[in-house]
Structures are given as C-alpha cells and as structure tokens.
Amino acid sequence: MKQSMRAKRMQRHHKKNSAKSKLSLVSLMDIFTILVFFLMLNASDVQVLQTNDSVTLPESIANTPAKETLLILITKSQVLLQGNLIADTNDLIAQQANTIDTLIAELDYQTGRKASANEGGQAITIMGDSSIPYKLLKRIMQSCAQAGYTNIALAVENTTDSGTALSSSSAPDTLASRGN
Helix, strand or coil, rough: CCHHHHHHHHHHHHHHHHHHHHCCCHHHHHHHHHHHHHHHHHHCCCCCCCCCCCCCHHHHHHHCCCCCCCEEEECCCCCECCCEEEEEHHHHHHHHCCCCCHHHHHHHHHHHHHHCCCCCCCCEEEEEECCCCCCHHHHHHHHHHHHCCCEEEEEEEEEECCCEEECCCCCCCCCEECCC
16 A cells, blocks of 8 residues: 555654654763762761750750760660660769769770770760759769760750750750860
8 A cells, every 4th residue: 555645754753753762871870970979978967966855955056066976875764875774863863972883884895895095085975964963964974084085075956146946956966075
C-alpha cells in the first residue's frame, strides 16, 4: 500500500524524535557527585550534643562550638558517664566527701582506654540539669580535675544576646569552657 506524503513525513519525524529521548546520565551523575561533596563538607560544621528530655540545661550566650569529648550527664536522679551509671544524684548530695570515688575510678578507666594524653589535661564535657545544686557540680568538677580531666566544659542552651532563649533549638549547641 502506498503511503501518503503526510504519513512519510510523520514517520521521519518520529524516527528523529525517538533518538532524542535518551537520558544523559553523565550530567545527572555530575550533579549528584557535587551534591554529595557539598553535604559531606557542610555536615561537619554543625555539632550538636545529644540530650534527653530529663535535662534542662542552663542558658548562656557563649559561642564556643561543642567538641567530641567524654560526657558526664547529670539528671535530677542520676549521674552518667558516657551513658554508664555512676551514682544516684540524691546519694551524692547526701555524701560529705569532696570528691566522688566511683567517678574518679571510671575516669581513670577511660583514660587508660585512650592512648594519647594531652599535656594540658584531658577534656571533658559536663551536661547538667539547671536545677542540680552547685555543691554537687563543684564536687563532680573536682573529681574530674583529680582524675586528670582539667579541661572542663559545661554544656549550655544557647540564647541570643538580648537574653531570650532560642525556641527553635532543643539540643545544646554551645559550651561554656572553664580551664583550670
């Protein structure tokens, strides 16, 4: 059967357009590679300490970023070092000693696990509830210093310079540092 001129033209047009419908994966892979590198480089800029709901951090305007160190978590009921229970808060408040022996022993164990020791002292971060007594916080800091952890940082909730708390951040992202 003989094709009309219109049918031949449509057939040629479909042949030309069918070759153009291939997707170029090279440019798509380039875009994703650039995106992956961008995310890898910028993901390390944000450092946020993980906290739980039982700890209400004190507020501060400190702008020092958080560092990866040992973490002492002081809740209203427990004292934890790297997630391991050290003692109950109420028992420590009732004690009259200047240091906490179980904390010193655990810090000595953690120091033994690390191969490198800084000359200026080991670094540690204390994340304490804002309602804990200062007397307990002082005893914990003294125990850390006795175990060789003299570079002590306190985790705080970052606030703006005007004194109002940031409502969008529920995790601490800055530290107030104190060195001995």
